[in-house]
Amino acid sequence: MSIPTVRQGSLQLIDAAKTRSRGALYVAEARIRTMVKWLGIIFAIAIANPVLYLISVGIGLGGLIDKSVGPAGVDGVKYLTFLAPALLAQAAIQGTMDETVFPTIEGFKWNRTFYSMNSTPLSGAQISIGVFLAALFRAFYTVLLYFGVMWAFGALESPRAWLAIPTSIFAGASFGALMQSVAAKLEDENYFFVVLGRFIMMPLFLFSGTFFPLTSMPFFLQWIGWISPLWHATELGRYLTYGHAISPTLMWVHFAVLVTMLVSGLILSARLFTKRLAK
Amino acid sequence: MSEYLISARGLTKKFGDFTAVNGIDFDVSKGESFGLLGPNGAGKSTVMRMIGATSQRNAGDLTILGKDPELNGPQIRAHLGVVPQQDSLDMHLSVSENLYIYGRYFGLPRKFVKGKIEELLTFAQLEEKRDAKVEALSGGMKRRLTIARALVSEPEILMLDEPTTGLDPQARHILWDRLFRLKEQGVTLVITTHFMDEAEQLCDRLIVMDKGSIMAEGSPASLIKDYSTKEVLEVRFGSDRNQEVADKLRAMCERIEELPDRVLMYTEDGEALLEKIYASGLHPKTSLVRRSSLEDVFLRLTGRTLIE
Numbered sequence: 168m169s170i171p172t173v174r175q176g177s178l179q180l181i182d183a184a185k186t187r188s189r190g191a192l193y194v195a196e197a198r199i200r201t202m203v204k205w206l207g208i209i210f211a212i213a214i215a216n217p218v219l220y221l222i223s224v225g226i227g228l229g230g231l232i233d234k235s236v237g238p239a240g241v242d243g244v245k246y247l248t249f250l251a252p253a254l255l256a257q258a259a260i261q262g263t264m265d266e267t268v269f270p271t272i273e274g275f276k277w278n279r280t281f282y283s284m285n286s287t288p289l290s291g292a293q294i295s296i297g298v299f300l301a302a303l304f305r306a307f308y309t310v311l312l313y314f315g316v317m318w319a320f321g322a323l324e325s326p327r328a329w330l331a332i333p334t335s336i337f338a339g340a341s342f343g344a345l346m347q348s349v350a351a352k353l354e355d356e357n358y359f360f361v362v363l364g365r366f367i368m369m370p371l372f373l374f375s376g377t378f379f380p381l382t383s384m385p386f387f388l389q390w391i392g393w394i395s396p397l398w399h400a401t402e403l404g405r406y407l408t409y410g411h412a413i414s415p416t417l418m419w420v421h422f423a424v425l426v427t428m429l430v431s432g433l434i435l436s437a438r439l440f441t442k443r444l445a446k
Numbered sequence: 447m448s449e450y451l452i453s454a455r456g457l458t459k460k461f462g463d464f465t466a467v468n469g470i471d472f473d474v475s476k477g478e479s480f481g482l483l484g485p486n487g488a489g490k491s492t493v494m495r496m497i498g499a500t501s502q503r504n505a506g507d508l509t510i511l512g513k514d515p516e517l518n519g520p521q522i523r524a525h526l527g528v529v530p531q532q533d534s535l536d537m538h539l540s541v542s543e544n545l546y547i548y549g550r551y552f553g554l555p556r557k558f559v560k561g562k563i564e565e566l567l568t569f570a571q572l573e574e575k576r577d578a579k580v581e582a583l584s585g586g587m588k589r590r591l592t593i594a595r596a597l598v599s600e601p602e603i604l605m606l607d608e609p610t611t612g613l614d615p616q617a618r619h620i621l622w623d624r625l626f627r628l629k630e631q632g633v634t635l636v637i638t639t640h641f642m643d644e645a646e647q648l649c650d651r652l653i654v655m656d657k658g659s660i661m662a663e664g665s666p667a668s669l670i671k672d673y674s675t676k677e678v679l680e681v682r683f684g685s686d687r688n689q690e691v692a693d694k695l696r697a698m699c700e701r702i703e704e705l706p707d708r709v710l711m712y713t714e715d716g717e718a719l720l721e722k723i724y725a726s727g728l729h730p731k732t733s734l735v736r737r738s739s740l741e742d743v744f745l746r747l748t749g750r751t752l753i754e
């Protein structure tokens with residue numbers, strides 16, 4: 168049997184500048200390859216979730232609510248229309264988080280793939296950003312499908328409703344980046360998922376003005392909405408899909424909170440990746 | 447640029463209060479096959495990660511390919527092929543995809559990587575597994591894939607942390623053959639192992655490490671010459687009697703080592719020594735004369751065996 172000779176040519180072969188400028192994209196490419204293997208499941212989740220919610224809560228519960236509040240509606244619209252933008256943002260947040268938190272724990276601990284990535288010219292920061300970029304791909308895919316379902320249910324009233332797609336992805340990005348940095352610090356993930364699910368995701372979902380306006384909650388619980396990317400994105404989504412009233416100041420606040428979360432999440436995550444890999 | 451590809455002075459690594467690598471010095475020249483030999487916890491992998499320009503040192507100087515890994519990590523890593531102790535392959539992807547994405551991390555063109563995959567699959571004898579998921583590979587196959595992966599960028603220095611752990615003897619010999627070819631082609635190898643035969647076969651020069659320090663350095667032959675005798679006589683009197691006779695045996699040769707199940711006697715002429723033992727009225731249950739190996743060097747240096 169002939170064995171191919173293994174040449175030695177990295178000095179001629181490798182263009183160091185290329186990985187320096189595109190490293191994060193290489194990481195994202197690898198992540199997306201993995202994701203594509205689950206695309207069917209991701210598709211099913213992305214379709215089943217909104218359909219179930221919109222039917223049961225939007226139409227079922229919404230029917231009752233619409234009857235009792237009369238023609239004034241909730242925030243001036245059908246309950247379904249009121250609810251849908253919140254679910255859209257929630258889908259983006261959940262999708263992005265799944266694709267930042269799990270791969271990060273896996274890369275550091277379960278599979279140690281980040282260590283093998285880091286033994287190439289890739290830096291910790293590039294690995295961190297690559298994982299994040301791939302998560303955005305998932306968010307985009309999910310939000311697009313969700314948006315299609317919302318349209319089919321007649322939950323979009325404004326012609327600029329499509330702008331709720333980027334704002335929802337934006338919220339997903341902000342929360343995903345932040346959670347990625349938390350995952351980068353985890354040594355022991357045993358309790359993490361319990362805490363994350365019950366004490367973070369659940370309250371955020373319930374108390375972010377998702378099912379009723381934030382202002383109808385007791386004042387001492389309203390702070391949850393203020394720190395929740397879901398509430399900020401929901402407010403923007405309602406403004407865009409049916410013209411919910413927001414003052415210009417508040418509009419800026421919504422963006423500012425999301426940008427702050429995004430930027431601090433990305434910076435923190437890049438630092439933590441670098442630090443953990445250099446141990 | 448210095449004449450050495452790798453040069454370390456006072457290289458130190460701490461984890462909290464614990465010093466894993468304690469101020470070691472060594473150099474590796476181009477084309478050399480350099481080994482780190484030592485028992486579990488000696489600090490071999492820690493040294494490898496520092497040479498691999500990922501783990502940062504706490505003190506000392508380290509130069510790899512003329513650069514400082516603290517400042518030029520990515521530029522150095524572009525020319526290293528790293529086989530870590532733990533495989534760390536991407537379990538969700540297939541064999542060929544693993545090679546592909548790894549090649550891409552070096553910024554290599556898609557077309558080049560695709561061609562390279564064919565070569566590497568042959569090299570690692572994984573042609574039939576190209577589309578198999580990594581999860582479905584045996585331990586030895588994963589190991590071969592990890593080694594093939596490290597070669598995708600045609601590295602200047604190939605670093606292998608216990609390359610043959612988990613391989614069966616046949617696979618191990620095939621791998622040694624492959625590594626030997628690489629060496630012949632001028633690839634600089636840095637290998638850690640706790641298999642003595644592996645070190646003897648593959649390394650031009652090695653350092654023997656224990657508890658973060660270097661105990662000795664040299665070629666396998668010179669280490670054996672410096673730290674052991676030409677031959678070793680192994681005798682067994684049964685585990686309860688070995689102790690009893692040890693004092694008598696000690697007087698008959700240069701040095702002995704008492705192990706739980708046998709006594710090792712160091713001498714220039716094993717047969718002659720055995721006759722002397724019989725003449726003194728002692729009758730070992732079994733006896734064996736062999737040449738000294740690195741195992742004996744290690745035992746001499748640390749007072750412990752390198753149990754695999």
Ligand SMILES: Nc1ncnc2c1ncn2[C@@H]1O[C@H](COP(=O)(O)OP(=O)(O)OP(=O)(O)O)[C@@H](O)[C@H]1O
Nearest residue numbers: 446461466484485486487488489490491492493531
């Ligand atoms: N990340 C870490 N944090 C804390 N201690 C560590 C870490 N990595 C290694 N150590 C400690 O440093 C010492 C040297 O470890 P190292 O892995 O380098 O040994 P080794 O010679 O490769 O051993 P083995 O033959 O078992 O692979 C050990 O005592 C180990 O517990």
Ligand SMILES: [Mg+2]
Nearest residue numbers: 490491492531
């Ligand atoms: Mg080790």
